[in-house]
Amino acid sequence: MPTIHVKTTKSYPVIIEAGALGRIAEFLLPLHPPCRVVLLSDDTVFPLYGTVLAAALEKAGYRPFCLMLPAGEAGKNWTVLGGLLEQLAEAGITRGDLLLVLGGGSACDVGGLAAALYHRGMDVVYFATTLLAGVDAAIGGKTAVDLPAGKNLAGVIRQPNAVIIDPNCLGTLSRAALADGMAEAIKTGVLAGGELWSLVSAAQPDYPAILTGCAAYKAQVVAQEENDAGGRLFLNLGHTIGHAVERHSHYALSHGQAVAIGLAAMARAGAAQGWCTAAGPIEAALQQCGLPLHYCCRPEDxxxxxxSDKKRLGEELTAVLPYAIGDCRLQKMTKPELLQLLQAGL
Incomplete structure (x- = not known):
């Protein structure tokens, strides 16, 4: 499969290769000479792949040091991040060593932030094991932890040295985890339109093709605008309402489920207000993946x-509005306008 190059200030490859797990040295050695490697994973993923990856690292001359995070949002907070930094320091890890994150989006978020902070920056590579991380979260350099006030409110944008994706890892994902990834893929398809929309809305998803298409699209967007201040804001489609729903549910909803609800709600609001013509196809694509379309709460809540979303500047928040498949637009909205949007879409 082709390697995708993310041409940001710090360019790096997104390598999508079946069997990459056992061939890690083939991809790491051109990027970083043998050193101590902090193999950071969570308590769900490490039992599946950690031992195999550590053995492959040792065989190539790397010296793995394994650290574990709680899985999911439970691992994305100041306490976990602080503990991780303390462990790096106690182990004597240096800036010349490498942090290798093995896992999904949450592990990449907190691992990337730890790499940015430790010794003011150490190299990091993401080995994405979930569809959600492969199509979106691992690419683009966003890192974060959650705060009580909201999701992903503390973090930096710092690009990794590489992203490695082994499509074979998708074989161990539950149907719910695959659906989570498809929520992000469908979001990307709505933005891109054309062939990518056809891929993500198909009744039988071609996951390797979806990984490649979504990664290529995101790489193109991030290369044009890296810092989430212009064109990259389009990638937040579905996330403004989605992050709010996720936080309101106390993370009982997964990120993919929340994004699906946010995307569907935005499309329904647009249909009700007369500017969205794609609410039906968007909801159908989400629904066939088993994703939720509604969330029960008062819009005022x-x-x-x-x-509190990161896209708010002063008294306006930039929302992404899906007018049609392949036609999304940025709109600055006031608090009353956002309330009207919620009332029309929830």
């Missing part, structure tokens, strides 16, 4: 979480 969700509004504070929307208003």
């Amino acid at each position: 969700l509004l504070p979480y929307l208003w």
